[in-house]
Amino acid sequence: MMSEPDLDPGLHEPMPDAAVESPESESLDQDNRLKPEFVRAVKDAIDEDDGARVYALCEKLHPADIADLFELLDEDERPRMARAISDLMGVEVIAELNDWVREALVEALPADVVADIAEQLDTDDAVAMIEDLDHDEQQAVLAELDPEDRAAIEAALSYPEETAGRLMSREFVAVHETMTVGDLIDFLREHRELPTEFWEVFIVDPMHRPIGTCALSWILRTPRNIPLHDVMVRDQTLIPATMDQEEIALRFQKYALISAAVVDEAGRLIGQITVDDIVHIIQEEASEDILRLSGAGDGDINEPILMTVRTRLSWLVVNLGTAILASSVVGLFQGAIAKFALLAVLMPIVSGMGGNAGTQTLAVVVRALATNQLTDSNTWRMIFRELRIAMANGFALGALIGGGTWLLFSNPLLGAVIGTAMVVNNLTAGLAGILVPVTLDRFRVDPAVSSAVFVTTATDTMGFFSFLGLAVLTGLA
């Protein structure tokens, strides 16, 4: 480990304390969220059509907070706020907006205004802004762009959604390895049109294929006369333009990347992806897993309500099908229930507990698959692991509920039946919880999307069947 370098002692005018504090503390709470009273004040000003006051309130906000503010307003207030603060509506605000909120706002703006904003944005943010527009609106915006930007955006749109080609920025610094550190610094100082923020310089061969990278910290610390091929790192992670964003995020994580070169089929450098985009993608992909596992699709709280209803309802209808299937198992034992209604009282415990245990396993397995921790190499070990956990939990819960039932209803046979059914259903849950997602993953189906339906079907039907079946078999009813 190294200690912090000594400070340069030649120091004059100290800065006032105020510079250290964040200027936004009047609008932000301790968790860095906009204060409700601040949002209230903005809403009131919008309602009173007091544009000047809206502007005064928002003027000092960070663009990311302006974006948050938009999301917190009611839908009809958003375009009114946008008009009031039009010259604060910079590119950072647009880039930070939630997809749904941006889409609605962008649709409300005329094509030439959208084009103006797009020209100020990096390609990746410009693409994000217009990719969700419908075809006609997209064409209208593209027509307003200058030819070079239009070409860049059209090229990006030619790649499938959520791939590197869409996400990459076409602004990067690429030079040849024969340059010296000094040449590079001069080159950077002379070319004002270079990207404002970059963290690595890419080194390319004459065919424009990446052969190495140089972190800026290395360049800064190397004497001017050293050629880049002596300082560059040759071992780099290349991202094919067609790679899916989830895969890209995994590579950034695995290799702790700050930026990475995107290459076309011929291996030529065509763009870069930087870690700040990846941070959003990781958040997005992890949220997707939670929401899909829960049957809520990809929707967030800003999704138009009709789309939300459609997505959720379609999953609920699928679930209704499986619920009917499970209930038809109960139907087989209607006679037994009529004779001994206590069975109907106890059966939801067995099915429900199986569902809970299955959900636990499923969540762990889906995350392990998503983060590449569970692969073909350790599948069997993990299946045995889940089986052992299911056995342990099943016996513990079976003893608990079996013993309790025996004592409460003074019926040892009923206790034995529910206890055994609990063990059986916990094993079912553990097995289904790992086999379903692993199988779906094998067939390249996202295990987060549909695993829960299969697992719940398994635990519900097996819960009812094992408990009621054993009851009939043992002559309880």
Add this chain to the structure above:
Amino acid sequence: MMSEPDLDPGLHEPMPDAAVESPESESLDQDNRLKPEFVRAVKDAIDEDDGARVYALCEKLHPADIADLFELLDEDERPRMARAISDLMGVEVIAELNDWVREALVEALPADVVADIAEQLDTDDAVAMIEDLDHDEQQAVLAELDPEDRAAIEAALSYPEETAGRLMSREFVAVHETMTVGDLIDFLREHRELPTEFWEVFIVDPMHRPIGTCALSWILRTPRNIPLHDVMVRDQTLIPATMDQEEIALRFQKYALISAAVVDEAGRLIGQITVDDIVHIIQEEASEDILRLSGAGDGDINEPILMTVRTRLSWLVVNLGTAILASSVVGLFQGAIAKFALLAVLMPIVSGMGGNAGTQTLAVVVRALATNQLTDSNTWRMIFRELRIAMANGFALGALIGGGTWLLFSNPLLGAVIGTAMVVNNLTAGLAGILVPVTLDRFRVDPAVSSAVFVTTATDTMGFFSFLGLAVLTGLA
């Protein structure tokens, strides 16, 4: 937008193609995961105690892949592999290992070896390596460290787990604003002991409080004679040393940070956090939400099995309590069920569908809370939103199951009863799905941890109660 700069035309010897390709393709599959046959070969070599072969196989792997390989091996194979490749076991491997796997491996190593590794690591990685050791082992390792490193690690350990003080690296570059760009570059070139990777330079006042930052790309592009106070950005996000990692991750995302200054209570710069650590934290926090929502605690597939059983079982026992509560509601209607057993067949449909709808709402709300999208300012709007969705879904599903029941059993009253119960339980689900997590969040309890239990209890009991109650009320049984 800007186009990529022109290439320096002065170019000679092209690099061989091989340099472009990743050297690991024989061991990695298309998804960048270790191939099963490769893992098999390593396992075989370990089983045959063929250390040389293990070494030969692993020699060309990236450290992150060696870390992955450890996780894919059986527990008893890991220390044997570590012995075989001891001089490949660099700091990058240790830093990339899963927490559980690292802990087990570190515990198996003697204290002086652990200390040797810790001295090579950045403070944050060294802390991560030894924070999970028990007190005696930790002291033994600390005793082996040189005084400066020991002080740094002890200082980090004095902060609570998962706070900035633990996560920060104490290696950073901090200078005074009076320095010129040229001075800074000379300073960086002269001081070989500076951190190897950094992305921003922090500017501090005489009290060592941060007053601004300079991205390296700005420094590289600015003429030597310009003083730093003319190029530095004064508006920066400061992280107090006691801030929780989830909060830190949200700031990095919100403000698209690459690194940030960590300050003590007096506002003095004491460390930096870089985005590569944040990437892991975002992944970790999002996984935590999925796992906690599903009652699987914080465990991943590498957690020791006894801990997994303990965590999952304790949640299952809590769930058993709520299942018994729900079943006691059914118990109230035992007489009705004995008379009309079809009620027992249909009742799981009502409770189960409520559970599904509740889970959907819960997942959306928990993510919205975790990402600061749902705050006090829009809580009421979101409650109404969920209620409208619940109404829409409830009526659709109620009509479907009510109509189906009517037709199938030629019993319009039974259809009306189950349809109405379905609407009631969907509303219960929607309300509980948002009110439970929002209330827990208000009381600063992590909504991911216990919301599901409350929501399921609500939908189960209300599902049984509304359906069976209406059946009795309408004289069906």
